[in-house]
Amino acid sequence: GENVEQHPSTLSVQEGDSAVIKCTYSDSASNYFPWYKQELGKGPQLIIDIRSNVGEKKDQRIAVTLNKTAKHFSLHITETQPEDSAVYFCAATSAWSSASKIIFGSGTRLSIRP
């Protein structure tokens, strides 16, 4: 079945540096790739997403890239700040699916060192 692998599982970066989280997916029918940020004790929040007809999307300090051929997609956070500390989940789904079942990666715990 569909599988999404996410790396690394933990990531620690100096404040102001960049952070990169990488994911791979297995189902070539996947065409929508959201990223979620989960702060401690809260539900995951959608922070950015990308569709398969786009190679890159940027929103202020965060950007996502997608390589459909290689089935890779990545989250890039630049100029990291303490409030970026959280667990990040990548996900993949086929938007045509009636139930929109999303396959999530296992998560990356990002820590920003002051």
Next chain:
Amino acid sequence: SQTIHQWPATLVQPVGSPLSLECTVEGTSNPNLYWYRQAAGRGLQLLFYSVGIGQISSEVPQNLSASRPQDRQFILSSKKLLLSDSGFYLCAWSPTGTGTTGSQYFGPGTRLLVL
């Protein structure tokens, strides 16, 4: 705008007791609804999803059940809780209709501790 509510926020229950967690969505019609469980420090496990009133699909066999008595209400239940049912329970919704992307939006979660 759409909002999703879950209650209670936290719950401590003895083993063998019943469970009822509720989720409601406002500001949308005919959403897809989902229940996830998240063990401490772990990923998201899909438990149930629903594409309409009375329509429930189960993803994993367990002693939990789900019901959707109204369009925007989703309930997670158990007749007898197990220790292994402890975790963080998340409800989510996704819009339906043409042009939707498949994105899901999560509620604040219910933290359940079974003792």
